[in-house]
Amino acid sequence: MSVLVVLEQQAGKWHRMSWETLAAAQQFGASLGLPVEVAIAGSGVGALAAEAATKKVAKVYAVEHELLKDYTADCYTAAIEELVRKVNPKIVLFPHTYQVRDFAPKLATRFDQVLISDVIAVRFDSPSPVFVRLLFQGKLNGDVRVGGEGPHFVSIQAGAWRADTLESGTGAVETFTPALDASKIRQKPEAPFRESARAVDLTAAEIIVSVGRGIKEKENIPVVEELAKALGAELAASRPICDAGWLPMERQVGSSGQTVAPKVYIAVGISGAIQHLVGMKGAKTIVAINKDANAPIFEVADYGIVGDLFEVVPALVAEVKKAKA
Numbered sequence: 001m002s003v004l005v006v007l008e009q010q011a012g013k014w015h016r017m018s019w020e021t022l023a024a025a026q027q028f029g030a031s032l033g034l035p036v037e038v039a040i041a042g043s044g045v046g047a048l049a050a051e052a053a054t055k056k057v058a059k060v061y062a063v064e065h066e067l068l069k070d071y072t073a074d075c076y077t078a079a080i081e082e083l084v085r086k087v088n089p090k091i092v093l094f095p096h097t098y099q100v101r102d103f104a105p106k107l108a109t110r111f112d113q114v115l116i117s118d119v120i121a122v123r124f125d126s127p128s129p130v131f132v133r134l135l136f137q138g139k140l141n142g143d144v145r146v147g148g149e150g151p152h153f154v155s156i157q158a159g160a161w162r163a164d165t166l167e168s169g170t171g172a173v174e175t176f177t178p179a180l181d182a183s184k185i186r187q188k189p190e191a192p193f194r195e196s197a198r199a200v201d202l203t204a205a206e207i208i209v210s211v212g213r214g215i216k217e218k219e220n221i222p223v224v225e226e227l228a229k230a231l232g233a234e235l236a237a238s239r240p241i242c243d244a245g246w247l248p249m250e251r252q253v254g255s256s257g258q259t260v261a262p263k264v265y266i267a268v269g270i271s272g273a274i275q276h277l278v279g280m281k282g283a284k285t286i287v288a289i290n291k292d293a294n295a296p297i298f299e300v301a302d303y304g305i306v307g308d309l310f311e312v313v314p315a316l317v318a319e320v321k322k323a324k325a
């Protein structure tokens, strides 16, 4: 028995959620006392498999087949099904990507299971793991307790685990060639689903100043822009700011925007709705500026300033400039 984590690549490049999903698998494995095994499917995935084997894993399966070169749900389901039947894992873990949403529920039903999707946390305080997932568009958290031996199929939400907790090691690489039958593949590959445009790559930013509805109107955006400029930070926003067109969509952080993990995240006039938190709670240090001392953002903040942003932000800008002079 093992925790088998199915990582994702497109055109020979890792999906950006791969390492955080492997970090989650390492946590699952350590808590359950099970080895972690990795699967990476495609055609010519040897180099990626070798890279995954430099992490603390027992084995990496390079699931190789010409028919896996371009993704189809039929091929991926058949290939991973065959591997799961061979390996017999307790948990099969995926990143919650568009591709996984497409094929993993179908894969799970082949084992009379469901995909426990979009998991944000896990508890190992009872004989079987309890997976926490968002319900009703993030308004409630639900606990899912699994029964039976498994395999249990679980996908994790972006940003819920941190890639920088990943442990290194040396794993063995094994090539696994599934017996795919081209006549049973009903689908023709199409261009891969394109995730939202990333003209601005917030994921690479070390410092982010993020603005929310507390800014009140578009004309006030320069107030926070000044702080971003003074700190050499990227400017980001909560969804209402982007929906209103005050900042471009690619600067949105959250469940329907980008997931970021900078060294410092300064949330200015942001309440801390769950859909925002899932996109930024991986930041190393969170600073929140909000005039409401009970705003939920303070629950995740390392430093909180309760006050009017129109007073606090200019004062911070002045201090930063003074410190840099």
Ligand SMILES: Cc1cc2nc3c(=O)[nH]c(=O)nc-3n(C[C@H](O)[C@H](O)[C@H](O)COP(=O)(O)OP(=O)(O)OC[C@H]3O[C@@H](n4cnc5c(N)ncnc54)[C@H](O)[C@@H]3O)c2cc1C
Binding pocket: 137, 211, 212, 213, 214, 215, 237, 238, 239, 240, 241, 252, 253, 254, 255, 256, 257, 268, 269, 270, 271, 272, 273, 274, 275, 276, 279, 289, 290, 291, 292, 295, 307, 308, 309, 310
């Ligand atoms: C399916 C779905 C997906 C979503 N995806 C996202 C997403 O990706 N990203 C996202 O951010 N949201 C998302 N949302 C929206 C989310 O639920 C919240 O509505 C949104 O995050 C709230 O934005 P906000 O914090 O800027 O505004 P508000 O919740 O209105 O908060 C404004 C805050 O500013 C404070 N404030 C007001 N005036 C001042 C002042 N002068 N000084 C200091 N503080 C002040 C207030 O106390 C308040 O806490 C999504 C919602 C759904 C249903």
